[in-house]
């Protein structure tokens with residue numbers, strides 16, 4: 001049986017954070033939220049019955065991820081209904097990782113206890129900062145004490161696998177403030193920590209005032225001036241994240257993700273669900289805007305909330321942007337996503353997937369990157385070095401296949417010298433987590 005990861009999008013939040021361009025809405029009436037759950041249940045049933053190319057019986061669900069938005073913002077009983085519905089329509093593996101994203105201030109001991117009883121195995125808590133001023137600047141609805149309360153309640157409710165999200169490069173944030181946040185989070189001993197840099201996205205309040213020089217007094221949104229840390233300060237934060245977390249007993253397994261070391265089971269606390277994305281496994285997304293990829297066919301759901309509810313689970317009306325990835329796109333994706341992981345990409349796995357030799361296709365690039373100390377080979381795989389991680393976008397840009405080259409190399413196995421001067425995207429700290437846990 002093939003493995004399948006399921007993602008469930010809950011697009012509701014208690015308030016809209018100033019930097020957020022995720023597909024999420026605040027102030028949605030409860031009856032709409034309930035109608036959304038009904039439509040979601042219909043979609044799950046119909047998706048199971050109409051899986052592209054295969055039937056649901058061919059797959060075993062290895063992980064389920066409730067993301068958003070804020071899944072903990074809807075009533076726990078709705079999460080239970082969705083989970084039970086998934087179990088009714090898919091074969092969920094015993095011991096599957098089932099993660100729920102939550103925000104402090106939206107959970108109680110009782111709701112956490114309820115999640116535990118439904119079979120949620122892992123929580124991902126959006127702390128973002130351990131300074132109230134940062135949280136206020138971000139427009140978060142919670143305070144530091146809300147985080148502590150949620151965390152304590154989660155442990156008391158029995159959760160033994162908790163991930164905490166932090167952000168760096170925040171308005172007004174100094175290097176010492178960020179380190180203090182990391183220190184306080186590590187002191188809580190979560191099993192997993194994700195650290196992302198703030199990005200200023202179009203359409204957000206932050207974007208509106210970015211570079212305008214406006215301050216709280218002359219801004220209709222009532223915000224402060226966006227006093228972002230300079231590049232050097234942000235690079236220091238980025239570099240120190242790995243140093244600090246590694247010395248605190250975590251290992252970096254992906255550019256932005258760190259898991260607590262466990263001698264008996266080294267990969268125990270890594271996010272199984274996200275690893276499916278990074279290794280190009282099959283996944284199916286339910287809910288507004290959710291994306292799916294089954295056997296190299298990609299599609300996504302519509303992003304209009306009313307239209308989604310009106311469609312009532314009819315996948316013909318919900319799905320759009322279906323694309324069958326050609327071998328070139330598959331190879332590039334394999335390299336880009338695989339190189340995000342510290343264990344890198346395996347030569348043997350590449351050959352198994354594409355019936356081509358990675359060394360023949362990319363040998364010149366890999367050799368050049370290794371010579372420059374940006375990549376290294378180890379035990380049949382090639383991976384980024386610490387220096388390579390710092391300039392990962394530049395390194396990865398060298399794995400783009402040019403049109404003629406794709407034709408020639410991918411199908412004839414040619415090994416012509418690759419153009420080393422391709423324009424690279426600007427590098428920097430890892431960006432926000434949207435692309436990772438929200439497929």
Ligand code: SF4
Nearest residue numbers: 013016017020024069
């Ligand atoms: S950042 Fe998260 S909590 Fe804030 S509005 Fe966006 S989805 Fe909701």
